[in-house]
Amino acid sequence: MVASLVGDPARSNMLTALMTGRALTASELAHQAGITPQTASSHLSKLEAGGLIEPEKQGRHRYYRLTGPDVAHVLEGLAGLAERAGHTRVRTGPKEPALRRARICYDHLAGDLGVQMLDSMRSQRLVRQTKQSIELTGEGKRFMAEALQIDIETLAHPRRPVCKACLDWSERRHHLAGTLGAAVMSRFTELNWAARDPAPGSRVVNFTRTGEKQFAALFGHAQD
Amino acid sequence: MVASLVGDPARSNMLTALMTGRALTASELAHQAGITPQTASSHLSKLEAGGLIEPEKQGRHRYYRLTGPDVAHVLEGLAGLAERAGHTRVRTGPKEPALRRARICYDHLAGDLGVQMLDSMRSQRLVRQTKQSIELTGEGKRFMAEALQIDIETLAHPRRPVCKACLDWSERRHHLAGTLGAAVMSRFTELNWAARDPAPGSRVVNFTRTGEKQFAALFGHAQD
DNA sequence: TTCATAGTTCGATGTTAACCGAAGCATCGT
DNA sequence: ACGATGCTTCGGTTAACATCGAACTATGAA
Secondary structure (H helix, E strand, O other): OHHHHHHOHHHHHHHHHHOOOOOEEHHHHHHHHOOOHHHHHHHHHHHHHOOOEEEEEEOOEEEEEEOOHHHHHHHHHHHHHHHHOOOOOOOOOOOOHHHHHOEEEOOEEEOHHHHHHHHHHHHOOOEEEEOOEEEEOHHHHHHHHHHHOOOHHHHOOOOOOOOEEEEOOOOOOEEEEHHHHHHHHHHHHHOOOEEEOOOOOOOEEEEOHHHHHHHHHHHOOOOO | OHHHHHHOHHHHHHHHHHOOOOOEEHHHHHHHHOOOHHHHHHHHHHHHHOOOEEEEEEOOEEEEEEOOHHHHHHHHHHHHHHHHOOOOOOOOOOOOHHHHHOEEEOOEEEOHHHHHHHHHHHHOOOEEEEOOEEEEOHHHHHHHHHHHOOOHHHHOOOOOOOOEEEEOOOOOOEEEEHHHHHHHHHHHHHOOOEEEOOOOOOOEEEEOHHHHHHHHHHHOOOOO
16 A cells, blocks of 8 residues: 555655655665665655665665655645645654753754754845755844854855755754755854764754753744 | 544445435444444544544434545545555455455445455446446346346336446446346345354355356356 | 435454664765 | 676564453433
């Protein structure tokens, strides 16, 4: 049954990550879904057997993509029904609630707080988001310099964008990635506002008391 | 999550039964899905909470229908994906395999054998099936009279059709209902070809050795 | 009123499947 | 050759949920 494939939270997270049309590797998908590679592997083979995704081997990577636009269409339809029912509440994947609150996504902040930050930046007009790309406004550059002592000019990178929207598996919305996202996260760490959980391999990010307060002052709930 | 609602076999059976557009009572749906009323009640409230179906009270009955054509549309889309993947294999509901082989659906034969019978009748040109209605051919009338000593003329009924296609939950295909379906089943019983399971409340139908043989001779696997 | 039917709620049971650790290929880089 | 990385397979644990029996509510019939 196809529906039961989509029904599982972890698989659903993977599929939404693939909705962009891009092909992603198995480990990227595992990361997006917040599960280990072993578990992801099992899910991916099930999705493949169900004809929803197809793999492409490339070196030691396996890239997966949706098998076709019809799949994306049905997934959108399901999302539409969920929306209509006000049923959009996030069915979180497995494991720790702390992971949903704040965690590391590669090198930047993800989870509830990560999404909240980007939301706030949008409503404060610090960034302009057009379709797939994000751009910092003049206001935004000033803000980063003054509030966080981050010089945008130093963030340019040949292969990596400064701002990038990254899909958040626990929130199903975007948080800030790119070199700016990384810079912000490391600044948080330097300022002793937050620290990665000491447990080996953990992606949880713990905020300090003052960190929480400062974060709220800068990116507190937007009223838009 | 909407998809997980559709993913469960029992719920999926109920939904496909509702795909006709008609509203069905809770017990009818339980019957179609092959589960007890208690279980059905739980499923129905979940489907209602998910916004897929809506109830209508009428006396002591609760009629359920799909909330809209968009729901039906998404369900069709899912079925389409399943089809495309050659993934149409029946994910049966719970319980006894005997129930899937042959059982009573109100008063006629359902399950694997029920579906097989109607299939065979079609390929033998005993019936003509147009969209939603089924009609016995002249050949069919002769067949019923000779092979089963059933006189079609006596089967007319003011409120009930002689032939009717009834959706089979375990096979997802039609079997024969209506007064003819009932007549055939009671003939099978009289001829000692089959008998309802003596266990109280059981819907299982047990075929005798000779019954199996005779049935196969009349409705053996069609080669169409 | 009393009985029967339709449906729900509650509690207990059982099965399924997601999950991860550990170990096993395969591929790439050196 | 060797180690590192990406991914898979295997085994055992755990949590979620479908399932049913029994008891309860509501509606209709006698």
